[in-house]
């Protein structure tokens with residue numbers, strides 16, 4: 080981890096000033112509030128605009144989920160159904176959709 084990584088300070092990162100537990104970044108639910116505010120300010124309130132601004136899009140070559148897999152952060156479904164996700168998500172997905 081670099082020095083520029085956000086560190087928990089005991090106060091909510093959304094900027095509401097709330098005191099929170101040690102090692103936490105947000106009061107309950109405030110991560111969603113902060114995310115929504117950030118999107119509203121920078122990307123017209125939509126995830127699509129955010130992805131577009133970072134060079135991602137609907138094309139396979141611009142797929143954000145594919146990029147996550149290529150960076151080694153996410154994995155592809157081993158059953159080749161096209162699903163991509165974090166390791167825990169893959170486990171849940173396989174249990175739900177490829178049980179038999």
Ligand SMILES: [Zn+2]
Nearest residue numbers: 091093095109
């Ligand atoms: Zn907050």
Ligand SMILES: [Zn+2]
Nearest residue numbers: 156158160162
């Ligand atoms: Zn699958």
